[in-house]
Amino acid sequence: MRRLLGSAIAAFDGFALAGLAVAAVALAPIVALALIAAHGGGEVWRHLFTSVVPAATLETGLLALGVGGFVVAVGTASAWLVAAHDFPGRRLLEVALLLPLAFPVYVLAYSWLDLLHPIGPLQTALRSLLGYARPADFRLPDPRSLPGAVLIFGLALYPYVYVAVRTVFLAQMTTLTEAARMLGANGASVFFRVALPLARPAIAAGAALAIMETLNDVGAAEFLSINTLTAAVYSTWVNRGDLPGAAQIALAMLAFVLSLLVVEKWARGDRSYAVIGRASRPLAPRRIDGLAGLGLFALGALPALLGFVVPAAHLVRQASTRLAFAGMPQEILVEIGNTLVAAALATVVAVGLGLVLVGGRRLHPGSRLHRGALRVATLGYAVPGTVLAIGLLVVFGGLDGVIREAVVALGGRPTGLLFSASLTALVVAYVVRFFRLSASKIETGLERLSPSLDQSARTLGRTPFGVLREIHLPLLRPALAGAALLLFVDCMKELPATLLLRPLGFETLATHLYGEAARGTYENGALAALLIVAFGLLPIVVLTRLGRPAPSREATAEGAPA
Amino acid sequence: MTPPLAPPALAFADVRHDYRGKTALDGISLAVRPGEIVALLGPSGCGKTTLLRIAAGLERPRAGRVSVADRVVAEGDVFVPPEKRGVGLMFQDYALFPHLDVAANVAFGLGRRPGPLAGAIVADLIGRVGLADRARAYPHMLSGGEQQRVALARAMAPRPSVLLMDEPFSNLDQRLRRGMRAELAALLKLTGAAAVLVTHDPDDAMAVADRIALMRTGRLVQVGTPEEIFRAPVDLFAARFFTDLEEIPATVTAGRAETPLGAFAARGVRDGPALVCIRRDAFDLDPDVAECAARVVATRFLGEHRSVRLAVDGLDRSIEAIVDARREIATGDRVGLSLDRSEVFVFPA
Numbered sequence: 027m028r029r030l031l032g033s034a035i036a037a038f039d040g041f042a043l044a045g046l047a048v049a050a051v052a053l054a055p056i057v058a059l060a061l062i063a064a065h066g067g068g069e070v071w072r073h074l075f076t077s078v079v080p081a082a083t084l085e086t087g088l089l090a091l092g093v094g095g096f097v098v099a100v101g102t103a104s105a106w107l108v109a110a111h112d113f114p115g116r117r118l119l120e121v122a123l124l125l126p127l128a129f130p131v132y133v134l135a136y137s138w139l140d141l142l143h144p145i146g147p148l149q150t151a152l153r154s155l156l157g158y159a160r161p162a163d164f165r166l167p168d169p170r171s172l173p174g175a176v177l178i179f180g181l182a183l184y185p186y187v188y189v190a191v192r193t194v195f196l197a198q199m200t201t202l203t204e205a206a207r208m209l210g211a212n213g214a215s216v217f218f219r220v221a222l223p224l225a226r227p228a229i230a231a232g233a234a235l236a237i238m239e240t241l242n243d244v245g246a247a248e249f250l251s252i253n254t255l256t257a258a259v260y261s262t263w264v265n266r267g268d269l270p271g272a273a274q275i276a277l278a279m280l281a282f283v284l285s286l287l288v289v290e291k292w293a294r295g296d297r298s299y300a301v302i303g304r305a306s307r308p309l310a311p312r313r314i315d316g317l318a319g320l321g322l323f324a325l326g327a328l329p330a331l332l333g334f335v336v337p338a339a340h341l342v343r344q345a346s347t348r349l350a351f352a353g354m355p356q357e358i359l360v361e362i363g364n365t366l367v368a369a370a371l372a373t374v375v376a377v378g379l380g381l382v383l384v385g386g387r388r389l390h391p392g393s394r395l396h397r398g399a400l401r402v403a404t405l406g407y408a409v410p411g412t413v414l415a416i417g418l419l420v421v422f423g424g425l426d427g428v429i430r431e432a433v434v435a436l437g438g439r440p441t442g443l444l445f446s447a448s449l450t451a452l453v454v455a456y457v458v459r460f461f462r463l464s465a466s467k468i469e470t471g472l473e474r475l476s477p478s479l480d481q482s483a484r485t486l487g488r489t490p491f492g493v494l495r496e497i498h499l500p501l502l503r504p505a506l507a508g509a510a511l512l513l514f515v516d517c518m519k520e521l522p523a524t525l526l527l528r529p530l531g532f533e534t535l536a537t538h539l540y541g542e543a544a545r546g547t548y549e550n551g552a553l554a555a556l557l558i559v560a561f562g563l564l565p566i567v568v569l570t571r572l573g574r575p576a577p578s579r580e581a582t583a584e585g586a587p588a
Numbered sequence: 589m590t591p592p593l594a595p596p597a598l599a600f601a602d603v604r605h606d607y608r609g610k611t612a613l614d615g616i617s618l619a620v621r622p623g624e625i626v627a628l629l630g631p632s633g634c635g636k637t638t639l640l641r642i643a644a645g646l647e648r649p650r651a652g653r654v655s656v657a658d659r660v661v662a663e664g665d666v667f668v669p670p671e672k673r674g675v676g677l678m679f680q681d682y683a684l685f686p687h688l689d690v691a692a693n694v695a696f697g698l699g700r701r702p703g704p705l706a707g708a709i710v711a712d713l714i715g716r717v718g719l720a721d722r723a724r725a726y727p728h729m730l731s732g733g734e735q736q737r738v739a740l741a742r743a744m745a746p747r748p749s750v751l752l753m754d755e756p757f758s759n760l761d762q763r764l765r766r767g768m769r770a771e772l773a774a775l776l777k778l779t780g781a782a783a784v785l786v787t788h789d790p791d792d793a794m795a796v797a798d799r800i801a802l803m804r805t806g807r808l809v810q811v812g813t814p815e816e817i818f819r820a821p822v823d824l825f826a827a828r829f830f831t832d833l834e835e836i837p838a839t840v841t842a843g844r845a846e847t848p849l850g851a852f853a854a855r856g857v858r859d860g861p862a863l864v865c866i867r868r869d870a871f872d873l874d875p876d877v878a879e880c881a882a883r884v885v886a887t888r889f890l891g892e893h894r895s896v897r898l899a900v901d902g903l904d905r906s907i908e909a910i911v912d913a914r915r916e917i918a919t920g921d922r923v924g925l926s927l928d929r930s931e932v933f934v935f936p937a
Contacts, residue, residue, distance in 0.1 A: 478683035481646050484670040485677040486697030486746065492671075496696075500687045 041386025045399025055417025096180030101187025132245025471505025
C-alpha cells in the first residue's frame with residue numbers, strides 16, 4: 027500500500043497535473059448535470075417524465091435503429107462492392123463513396139428539404155414531366171417523417187461503416203479469401219462465411235459512430251420534425267428556460283449513449299478493433315465487365331449520388347443564383363471569421379493538450395495516474411453536444427455566480443456574465459467534445475515510434491519533458507497536422523453546442539444555416555451550407571491520400587522487454 | 589587486471605523482478621569491474637534483457653540493490669531515473685532518432701550545449717567508428733552496420749562509466765557480424781568503460797566478453813571466462829548451450845560411467861542414472877588407436893567440416909561426429925573411434 031502510494035507520488039509531475047486538470051474540466055459538466063437535475067421536481071418534472079421523455083426516447087430509439095440498419099447494410103455492401111470486385115469506374119467510386127462525409131447531417135437534411143419542397147426544383151420538374159399543373163395535384167411523400175429521416179441520416183452517415191469495413195477488407199482479406207477459395211467457397215459464401223464475420227468489429231464500431239452522430243444531431247431532427255431526446259433537451263432549455271428539466275432529459279440521453287456503447291462492445295464480441303494496416307498484396311478483385319459491370323457501378327454510385335452529388339449540385343446552383351442576385355452578403359464574411367477563430371482556438375488547445383496527455387502517458391508506462399487522467403479526459407466524445415452544452419451552461423453559470431459574489435464581498439460592483447455565453451465557453455465545449463479525436467490521432471502517431479527512441483533519449487540524459495519536446499514533437503508533425511485538420515473541420519461543423527453556448531450575436535456558418543432553416547428561408551442559407559461542405563471535403567482529401575503507402579522515415583522496430 | 593579493491597562499475601545484489609506475478613529475475617547478484625566486458629547469455633525469456641533494463645533504470649526492480657560505481661541507484665525507495673545514472677544503452681533496434689542526422693544523433697547525449705568541445709567529441713567518435721564522411725546522413729540512408737556504429741558512438745559520447753548493449757549483433761548478417769565483434773571489443777577497450785552486453789548467441793559472447801554470465805529462468809547458472817564456462821560447464825544446460833552434444837544414457841557406479849564408447853570418470857556424480865555428454869568434435873576416426881569400432885551410416889560435407897553419422901557397436905542409436913573435411917570417408921566404411929576426454933562431461937540424469 028505504501029509502495030503504491032509512493033509510486034503514485036513519485037509519478038506525479040507536470041504531465042499528471044495537466045492530465046488531472048483536463049480530466050476535471052471534462053468531468054465537470056457531467057457532474058454538474060447530475061447536481062442540477064436533482065434540483066428539478068414537482069409538476070414540470072412529472073410532465074417531462076410521463077409524456078416528453080418516453081415519447082422522445084421511443085422516437086430516438088426508432089431513428090437510431092433505422093439509421094443503424096441503413097448504415098450497416100449500405101456501408102458494408104458498398105465496401106464489399108469496391109473491395110472485392112473490379113468494374114469500370116471502381117477507383118472513382120472508391121473515393122466518391124466517401125464524399126457524404128463532407129455533409130454534416132443538418133446540411134444534408136437542409137439541402138434535401140429544399141430540393142424536395144413542393145414548389146422546389148425536383149417536384150416542379152416532375153409535375154411538368156407528368157403533366158400536372160398544380161402542386162396540390164401531385165406530391166411526393168413528405169421527407170419530414172421517420173422513414174425520410176432514416177434515409178437522410180443514413181445517407182450522411184453510412185461512410186463511417188464504409189471506411190471501417192473497407193480497411194478490414196483491404197488489410198486482412200487477401201490470404202483469407204484465397205484460402206477460402208482454395209477450400210471451395212464461392213463469392214457469396216466467401217462474403218458470408220469469411221468477410222462478414224471478420225468485419226464484424228469494424229461494422230459495430232462504424233455503426234456505433236453513426237448512431238452517436240444521430241444522437242448528437244439537433245438541426246436535422248428539427249428540420250425533419252423528428253422529436254428526439256436531443257431536440258427535447260434543446261427545446262426544454264431554449265423554449266421553456268428550464269435548466270433542471272433539460273439536465274434531467276440530458277441524463278436520460280447519457281443513459282441511452284451508455285447502453286449504445288455496451289451494445290457496441292457486445293456486437294464486437296471478444297475481438298478488439300480491426301487492425302489497421304495494409305497487406306503486402308491487395309485483395310485480388312473479381313473482374314466484371316460489360317453491362318453487369320455498368321450495373322455494379324450504378325448500384326455503387328447511388329449512395330454517393332444521393333448523399334453528395336445531387337445535394338451538393340443543388341447547393342452550388344442555389345448559392346450562385348443568390349450571389350448573382352444579391353452579391354456577397356456582408357455578414358457571411360463576419361461569420362466565416364467567427365467560425366475560423368473559434369475552430370482554430372479549439373484546435374490549438376486540443377492538439378496541445380493531446381500531445382501533453384498522450385505523451386505523458388507514454389513516458390510513464392504503467393502509471394495508473396497518467397492513464398486514468400487521459401481516459402477521463404476523453405470521455406467528452408460520448409457526450410452529445412447538447413448534453414455537454416447544458417452541463418457547461420450549469421458549470422459556467424455557477425462560476426460566474428461565485429465570481430460575482432466574491433467581487434461584491436470585496437466591495438466591488440457586481441460583475442456580469444464572464445464565462446457564460448463567451449468565446450471561452452465555446453472553445454472549452456469544442457475541446458471537451460473533440461479531445462478524444464486529438465488524443466487518438468496522436469496516440470496512433472506515437473505508436474509508430476519505437477519505445478526504444480524514448481528510452482534511448484532518457485539514457486542520454488533527457489527528462490520526460492525533454493523527450494516530448496526533442497523526440498516526439500518533431501517526429502509527430504505529420505500526425506499532429508492530420509489531427510489538427512480533422513479537429514478544425516469538426517469544430518467548424520459543430521452545431522448543437524455552438525447554438526447553446528455562443529456569445530450573444532455571435533453567428534457561425536452553422537448557426538446561420540440553422541437560423542435560416544428554422545425560419546424557412548432556405549435559399550438564404552445555401553452559401554453557408556456550401557462553405558461548410560467545402561471545408562468538410564478537406565479531411566476526405568487527406569483520408570484518401572492516407573490509403574497510399576508513403577516512404578517512411580520512422581523507426582518501426584519494436585524494443586520490447588524479453 | 590584491476591585490483592580487486594576498486595568498487596565495481598556496476599553491481600547487482602539479490603535483484604528480483606516479476607511481470608504481473610510471473611518471476612523474471614530470481615535473486616541475481618553480479619559485479620562488473622571497471623573496464624570489463626561481461627556478456628549476459630541465455631535463451632530468450634531468461635531475464636537477461638530485464639536485467640539490462642533494470643541497470644539502465646528503464647525498469648524498477650521489485651527487490652534488491654543496483655549500484656553504479658559506488659552509488660546506489662535502486663534499492664527500496666531509492667530510484668535514480670535513467671537520465672541521471674550516467675549509464676549508456678545501445679538498443680537492439682538501435683533507436684536512432686530518425687529526424688536527426690548522424691552528427692546530431694551522436695551529439696544528443698552531450699546535452700543542449702553544442703560548444704566547440706562537443707563538436708570535437710562528436711567528430712572524434714564518428715571518425716573512430718569509421719563514418720567521418722557520413723556525418724550529415726540521416727539514419728534511413730545508412731546500412732545496418734553503419735546504423736549500429738552510429739548507435740555505439742551515440743551511446744559512448746557522454747562517456748558513461750557503464751555501457752549496456754541489448755543484442756548488439758542481432759540485426760546484422762553473419763559476415764558483418766563477425767567483423768563487428770572484433771571492432772566492438774576493440775572500441776570498448778579503448779574507451780575503458782565497463783560494458784554489459786545481452787545476447788543469446790554463445791559465439792557473440794565468446795568473441796567479445798571477458799566474462800560470461802549464463803542465465804536461465806531468471807537465475808545465474810554460471811559466471812566465468814569464456815574458456816572456464818566452455819571447458820567446465822556446471823550442468824547439462826550450460827554444456828548444451830554452447831555446442832551440440834551426443835548424450836548417452838549410462839549408470840554411474842563408484843565414480844565411473846560405463847558406456848559402449850568406454851568408461852568415463854564421473855567426478856562429483858552420485859551413483860545412479862546419468863548422461864554422458866560428448867561434444868561432436870571430440871571424436872576422432874582413427875583406425876589405429878581405436879577405443880571402439882563403428883560403421884559409417886551417412887556423411888555430409890559442410891565446407892570446413894564433415895558430419896559423419898555412425899552406428900557404434902553395442903550402442904542402440906547412431907551418433908554424429910564432426911571431423912576434418914579433408915578426411916575422405918564414405919558411407920559403409922568401418923572405422924575405429926577415439927575420443928578427446930576433455931570434451932566429455934558426465935551429469936546426473
